[in-house]
Amino acid sequence: xxxxxxxxxxxxxxxxxxxxxxxxxxxxxxxxxxxxxxxxxxxxxxxxxxxxxxxxxxxxxxxxxxxxxxxxxxxxxxxxxxxxxxxxxxxxxxxxxxx
Numbered sequence: 001x002x003x004x005x006x007x008x009x010x011x012x013x014x015x016x017x018x019x020x021x022x023x024x025x026x027x028x029x030x031x032x033x034x035x036x037x038x039x040x041x042x043x044x045x046x047x048x049x050x051x052x053x054x055x056x057x058x059x060x061x062x063x064x065x066x067x068x069x070x071x072x073x074x075x076x077x078x079x080x081x082x083x084x085x086x087x088x089x090x091x092x093x094x095x096x097x098x099x
Contacts (some may be wrong), residue, residue: 002075026044
């Protein structure tokens with residue numbers, strides 16, 4: 001089972017100054033509408049080609065529009081041995097700052 005984090009929990013961590021590894025897997029045109037500050041943009045289809053970006057020593061929070069694509073990415077990376085969390089509700093539920 002994939003661990004989740006709510007947008008509110010994530011915002012609290014960021015406001016507390018915690019270092020959170022955020023990866024936004026949306027398409028370019030979606031990210032152009034706003035992204036959580038500090039997030040890295042790697043489109044869902046580009047994740048397999050970018051496995052060397054990820055470290056098995058870190059935990060990553062994945063984000064998309066509604067949390068379906070990010071959940072798929074989480075399952076894929078979890079199966080590869082990575083520590084992952086899915087932000088439930090995606091950017092549709094994010095009330096915090098965007099850049």
